[in-house]
Amino acid sequence: MTPTPSPTGPALVPDGDASDNLPLFTEVMDAVWDTDDRVKGRAYVDALVEAGFDKRDMEVTRDETSVGLPSDSIQFSVRWDDECIVGQVGPSTKRPTAVVLPTLPTGACLVGETRPIDW
Numbered sequence: 001m002t003p004t005p006s007p008t009g010p011a012l013v014p015d016g017d018a019s020d021n022l023p024l025f026t027e028v029m030d031a032v033w034d035t036d037d038r039v040k041g042r043a044y045v046d047a048l049v050e051a052g053f054d055k056r057d058m059e060v061t062r063d064e065t066s067v068g069l070p071s072d073s074i075q076f077s078v079r080w081d082d083e084c085i086v087g088q089v090g091p092s093t094k095r096p097t098a099v100v101l102p103t104l105p106t107g108a109c110l111v112g113e114t115r116p117i118d119w
Helices: 018-033 041-050
Strands: 058-060 074-080 083-089 097-102
Touching: 018 041, 018 074, 018 083, 018 097, 041 058, 041 074
Parallel strands: none
Antiparallel strands: 058 074, 074 083, 083 097
16 A cells, blocks of 8 residues: 555645645655555655556655665655755654755756656
């Protein structure tokens, strides 16, 4: 079961900016963090889509290293106009963190290799 934000909590603000949508992103991220899927990037992407964010604007890093070990952290993002809402979770982070950052010069949100979101 995919966690969903509470009906009385933050809502998607389609006409707003990234900062307006940070509360919903954070609530969804925290809800996934509280499940057994806390270190699975797909769980965050799926929950954000269910909350109304557009999957086409998302990026996510890999759950495992190149040698099959769990990643120290997972990052995922939603591009919102010229800004990004970026979340980070994982064993090396004390708690889930979400921030709004400018897009990179390439238009992407995350630095380095990301995994395809092809599901």
